Amino acid sequence: MGKKSKRGSGPRPGSNRAERVAARKARQAAALAPPPRPFAGLASECDFVALRTFVASATARLELAEPADSRNEVSIVTILPGAVPALAREADGATEGFVGLQTDPDRSALTVELAAAVAWAAHADAGSEFDLDSADEAPTLDEVLNTDATLDITVHQDFGWWFVEGTDVPPEIAAMFERANESVLPTARLVVDSGAGAPWWVDAGERAHLRWIRPEPEDDLMSAMARLHAAGRLTMGEGSRFAGSFRTHGLLVPVFDLDNEMHHEEWYAGLNQLDQYLGEALADTSPLTIDQRSSRDGIRGRQVTLR
DSSP: OOOOOOOOSSOOTTSHHHHHHHHHHHHHHHHHSOOSSTTTTOTTHHHHHHHHHTOOSEEEEOOBSSOGGGSOEEEEESOOGGGOSEEEEEETTEEEEEEESSOSSOOSSHHHHHHHHHHHHTTOOTTOBOOGGGOOOOOOHHHHBOTTOOOOEEEOSSSGGGSOTTOOOOGGGHHHHHHHHHHOOOEEEOOOTTOOSEEEEEEOSSSEEEEEEBOSOHHHHHHHHHHHHHTTOOSOSTTEEEEEEEEETTEEEEEEEEOTTSOGGGGHHHHHHHHHHHHHHHHOOSOOOHHHHHHHHHHHHTOEEOO
């Protein structure tokens, strides 16, 4: 008579060993997962998030940790031709590196691959493109960037900066270039008196929108918005309406619909007033009232997560 078949080698469900195995797998998954706030620690965290998430065409020169006299100048940009990670080109006798935040395919290990691209661009030869598979460095962002530096962003209304001034658009990408230009909407980076977060205005056609990436912890900002909403203060004034919020790269982004008949600079008074209200509400640590909790639940019910 043959021997009875043995049970499977895995742990019995509900056993102590099964719990230990599950806990180990959870720790391993957490170690491999991208950080909830990949740009945390950078003075321009909110702008990095904006350039990666929804700004169409913008560039900013990076302040690197390495001395400028021993490397190329490097700019961070929204997207490059073909959505490549990075490239280098010659202009006025010097080589400049460009690193894209919006890539195809999307980065699986965002900060690691971005840091590698910046390190490559700092020493790349003109005319070359970055190949992650052949990269011989694995630095961190705080090793390649001056983390205290803020971005001086230039917002473009087309993608003419893809090419050195005076050069013709290559025929093989002319159609893509035209489509890319047609996709760009009028956009502006606003600045509040307190310097809090990164407010970005865009004219989307029938309405304009303001997306305000804020650096505060989500629960704190959500409670502050609930206090203002219940008091009728979650607004930028006449012609504006709180539309909801979304979460991206670990940050909360309140969104306001705006009258696009008004120029973006006409919203500064309302923006600074709202910033003052938010500052006061963030400093209020008292328990939320019933009306405020109801407002918070309503705001959360309309929230979405982009990344």
